[in-house]
Amino acid sequence: MITDACVYANETSRTTLRRFALTAASCGFSKIVACNPAENIAEYAGVTILKGKVISKQTGKAFFDAVKKTPADTVIFVQVGENSFNRTAITTKGVHLLTGIPDIPKGGFDHIVAKMAAQHNTGVVLDLAKILDAKCRRTALSQYADMLAFHRKYHFPLVIASGAAEYPGQKNIQEILALTSLFGMTRAEVFAALNALDGILYPKKTVEIVEEEK
Amino acid sequence: MRPLPPTLRENRRYVLFRILGGTVPTQKEVYHMVADSVTALFGDAGAAEMHPAVVWSDGDYVIARCTRGFEQSLIAALSLVTKIAGEPAAFRSMATSGTILSLREKVVLEKPDAETFPGYLCSGKKIDNLSKDNAHRYLTRDDIIKE
Numbered sequence: 001m002i003t004d005a006c007v008y009a010n011e012t013s014r015t016t017l018r019r020f021a022l023t024a025a026s027c028g029f030s031k032i033v034a035c036n037p038a039e040n041i042a043e044y045a046g047v048t049i050l051k052g053k054v055i056s057k058q059t060g061k062a063f064f065d066a067v068k069k070t071p072a073d074t075v076i077f078v079q080v081g082e083n084s085f086n087r088t089a090i091t092t093k094g095v096h097l098l099t100g101i102p103d104i105p106k107g108g109f110d111h112i113v114a115k116m117a118a119q120h121n122t123g124v125v126l127d128l129a130k131i132l133d134a135k136c137r138r139t140a141l142s143q144y145a146d147m148l149a150f151h152r153k154y155h156f157p158l159v160i161a162s163g164a165a166e167y168p169g170q171k172n173i174q175e176i177l178a179l180t181s182l183f184g185m186t187r188a189e190v191f192a193a194l195n196a197l198d199g200i201l202y203p204k205k206t207v208e209i210v211e212e213e214k
Numbered sequence: 215m216r217p218l219p220p221t222l223r224e225n226r227r228y229v230l231f232r233i234l235g236g237t238v239p240t241q242k243e244v245y246h247m248v249a250d251s252v253t254a255l256f257g258d259a260g261a262a263e264m265h266p267a268v269v270w271s272d273g274d275y276v277i278a279r280c281t282r283g284f285e286q287s288l289i290a291a292l293s294l295v296t297k298i299a300g301e302p303a304a305f306r307s308m309a310t311s312g313t314i315l316s317l318r319e320k321v322v323l324e325k326p327d328a329e330t331f332p333g334y335l336c337s338g339k340k341i342d343n344l345s346k347d348n349a350h351r352y353l354t355r356d357d358i359i360k361e
Contacts (some may be wrong), residue, residue, distance in 0.1 A: 014351050
């Protein structure tokens with residue numbers, strides 16, 4: 001399912017969650033993740049709405065508590081930080097995605113973290129809102145290009161999010177293709193990234209029951 | 215300088231955009247926004263290669279022109295517009311074509327309805343609130359019924 005991995009339909013947003021879903025449907029999405037949503041809606045206009053929670057960089061115990069306290073049906077995003085924190089976040093059970101790549105400190109994401117992310121099936125979010133922001137556009141484009149190079153080598157999941165706080169911030173597929181081409185992402189990679197969230201939330205098991213015996 | 219003969223002219227492509235956010239700028243304002251956005255992203259050399267121009271606008275629909283092969287760059291540049299007159303807004307790319315006529319056929323001008331719910335501007339399922347704290351609110355019909 002084509003998914004917009006992060007919209008901020010919280011209390012400060014002037015766009016309601018239903019409007020986000022309606023716009024997502026018109027942009028060609030079938031699923032959105034609403035971070036810290038003000039309302040509790042499961043589906044609207046044919047778009048499935050998942051709840052998400054962003055956990056910011058915290059010290060050891062507070063971070064584990066925040067992950068544990070999050071309900072099971074919530075997509076957990078962790079704001080990236082120092083290298084050691086990122087390794088802890090990736091290996092923590094229940095963490096689905098790493099976000100805030102443009103704000104990553106130097107050496108925060110290296111080949112070892114990339115390898116660990118691939119092993120633990122933890123995704124990395126490419127937030128398009130950071131490209132729209134003129135202040136951090138250059139950093140975002142350069143960090144995303146680096147992340148793409150790591151992804152091509154280590155094959156950890158990449159996920160694309162609009163990061164929209166208002167409905168005009170949501171982008172359609174053509175716009176996503178155009179924006180991601182700025183840092184060298186191909187069409188196939190974009191579609192793989194748009195569909196990657198299902199693989200993170202429901203990973204393939206080693207043994208699966210294909211057909212039940214009656 | 216005399217214009218180039220038709221056989222030497224570069225081919226052009228046209229992209230239909232829709233302006234979201236409730237603000238309707240004039241064609242001149244749109245032209246300046248396109249020029250600024252393209253220059254900010256690709257620089258003067260990139261803009262000279264792309265030849266962006268606004269060829270038609272009506273209401274919240276705009277047709278922009280560029281050199282063939284630069285459509286994606288034009289869409290990327292216009293995706294970066296986030297505000298018009300201080301209000302959140304965006305250029306949503308609708309279609310790309312080689313002629314203006316075929317794009318104009320795709321334009322569906324909607325007349326917003328301000329009478330169904332007084333104080334609200336309705337357009338299909340979408341509703342914009344006009345008078346909450348002097349700022350826009352973006353809702354749906356179901357949100358209004360719930361309220």
